[in-house]
Amino acid sequence: MNPDLHKIISSILPHTQPRKQAGQAYAPANIALCKYWGKRQESLKLPLTGSLSISLAQLGTHMRIELSETDQLIINDEAQDIRGKAATRLFEFLSLFRAPDTHFKIKSLNTIPMAAGLASSASAFASAVNALNDLYQWELSAQQRSILARIGSGSASRSIYQGFVEWHRGEQADGMDSFAERLDTEWPDFRIGILTLSDAKKTVGSSEGMQRTIESSTLFESWPAQVDKDLPVIRQAIRDQDFDTLGKTAEQNALSMHATMISAWPPVLYWRPESVATLHQVHQLRQQGLSVYATMDAGPNVKLLFKEKTRNELLQAFPGLQVVEPFSA
């Protein structure tokens, strides 16, 4: 255990006495338009670069944390092995916040289609911090909750908010300036399309893929320059509601992240044949004049970025498309 971690967390928490029997909260999943790929510090999950995402409205995690005699974890009504990988990671995180004799029964409900390869860890750790905030009645600011969620899972720092969210890289060693903030822009006709291409289990986890890329990809050395170029363009395109600039920058950013993985050794090849077929289909639709862009995370699935007026044409091209409306309340 990093002693800094305890110091940092206790500097944020007003106390460690639960004020209720149970706390509950919700946090959305998010999809990065400018990706988080690479940490500069491991235990505090301090990122190498900033990143910018869009939250997925009602697709996310509802979490209820109840005081209990023993630790228990129930995900989507299924009791989990408490010594399993997911439970261990979550309880190690929660133990940073609770007194040694405190135990939790946790019920988590994911509204994200798991097979779509959407990271549930972001909404899980963000909802956990929000639920603790309720249970302990800490009344933490969103910025403080973002820092705490980040310690659980980097991209969870962004799942504290809905809408467009920027996670600042920060400079400080203690990470107190590495938090996310919501961008002050609504974009009512902005849409995200989720395609479930492959439910093949990932052979390489995203943290492992990230680590292998950093250690073995020469091209990764140019990745921070890619983000330095893309992040301000995406931020400005959101302000200007310039959809094509946003779309092409986000697509190039996502494909460049995959390019760093493809150039690692052994290659981190999340792409499946269907991923490539979908990318070609998106490029073809664009050549036909449709304004649609692709993004991908550390997995085989492709997500589409488009506007409401393109919805019907895309549903025809991709019958299984699940459409998310990030700005409809």
Added chain:
Amino acid sequence: MNPDLHKIISSILPHTQPRKQAGQAYAPANIALCKYWGKRQESLKLPLTGSLSISLAQLGTHMRIELSETDQLIINDEAQDIRGKAATRLFEFLSLFRAPDTHFKIKSLNTIPMAAGLASSASAFASAVNALNDLYQWELSAQQRSILARIGSGSASRSIYQGFVEWHRGEQADGMDSFAERLDTEWPDFRIGILTLSDAKKTVGSSEGMQRTIESSTLFESWPAQVDKDLPVIRQAIRDQDFDTLGKTAEQNALSMHATMISAWPPVLYWRPESVATLHQVHQLRQQGLSVYATMDAGPNVKLLFKEKTRNELLQAFPGLQVVEPFSA
């Protein structure tokens, strides 16, 4: 026309009077193990980095250049449109070497499976230089012919030789130190496997793909560092006959080249679904203990690197595999 080009060529040629009625020659195709990707100078085809290839023995181009009243081009027994793209490029090149009133009837026979996406331009330009050398009886050294072939098509500089061939980047502005040389190593049980995955016509030519990558890919900035790392490792692995070091370095080099294209805008995505399926199959075979590696050029097809003892297992896994023995006379 670059005036330097004429000066450079006439400094190499002893004369421009044909000494025979026809000249003929052969040159093999080649597959780069460390790729040529990016030029530092366009008209002289001076490369950004060195590269290293293996020539494909009897797979290549036979060319006969005959004095004639008019320019004609016959490829694989089919007369070509003299104003077509391929003919224009070849005759523009040949015009650098002949007197203004000289015309050629050219018969070219390719033994490379065209659908396999193997570059025929390397063997075409190398065999053209060799055939001119015969027609004019210049008695040029291999090094001089390599420089001349390079001016036609960069990778043609390597097709002057059989076996393992290194093309030196060079430093001079006139390119007189940018030629290929044969490595002094035979490797009798080294094999190349050619898979014809897709005969879909490339939507982006390789020169255009190269140009777009240089102009728009941020990750390409790290490509020269990739070559600086890989080229000496591959050279030494050939000397040591260390197959796995050669294979993994060549595969990472090829995938990194594709990674630079994938990160370009618009993305240069030569990969088809079958390309990715084949890469996964190669990775799986490797996990089963088979020593096999993949390489790819600016197209969708995958080439395999392996040793004779693995041939039968690979023919089972890839029934359409065409096996090349680069060192059997």
